[in-house]
Amino acid sequence: MKDLIKLSAEVADALQSGAPIVALESTIITHGMPYPANLEMARGVEALIRDEGAVPATIAVIDGELRVGLNDADLEALAQAKDVVKASGRDLAAVMVRKQTAGTTVSATMRLAELAGIAIFATGGVGGVHRGAEQSFDISADLLELGQTGTTVVCAGVKSILDIPKTLEVLETQRVPVIAYGSDDFPAFFTRSSGLKADHRLDSVEDIAQAMILHRAMGSQTGILIANPIPEGDALDPSFIDGTIDDAVAEADRNGIGRKELTPFLLAKINELSEGRSLKANIALVRNNAAVAAQIAVAHARFRP
């Protein structure tokens, strides 16, 4: 199956030698942030992972080719690409046949990371159950992928653009362990707490690496969701950001935005309404997640049987 994927030389070497690797998604570059902040974020996150002693592997589809590990020219092209597809796992085959370029969502990136043999993946926020899902049925494929693909995903929780209690319910149904790092609470992306408890709390990256190994050793095929709260100094005031999110959700509703356009629309709208404060927080939390994911990868490479 590895022949399906084109690995960068650096990632291929790291896989061969068992060096720590952190996978990164690319929808956050193509649909989650505007240019040039997206490019700076992508470069900065890769540099941070290297500083922690791991190898970054940004994943995307370029001209129909499944790529694991991008070079700087690839990142630059992706950050500016127009009409680029947002590909979840189910979209990959058609995108390949049509030789399209796509940013990979959490679900697609998890699947490709697993195919490549990469255990850990860092992102900002995962998709979840959208508000009003009892009418729209809009539940991100990310949650179902977490239920069947054994990648550990480090995120900052989920945004309150989503219905967070329902998102946690689906994760429970999908048998996905939800572990908060250094916190009792499940974080809400821009803020350190959603007001809901996480199922488990672990306080060290070594403990998280051990949990990954035990989860697998017992035959579980599901992913693990690590919820890493945004650093205190970067968190937004809950009343400010919640109001902004409510306004963005109402505007999406009025304009009939749905399906795969909904999350990118809400992200862009929140950034506009918050005058860039959400983007700044988003970048800070992605960087924090990348650093923690790299530390977990280093511990995991040490403990792995």
Ligand code: PSU
């Ligand atoms: N949430 C964010 N930023 C993002 C995304 C989600 O805060 O960029 C992206 C991720 O790639 C995620 C995808 O996998 O959106 C989920 O999209 P949907 O809700 O359509 O499943």
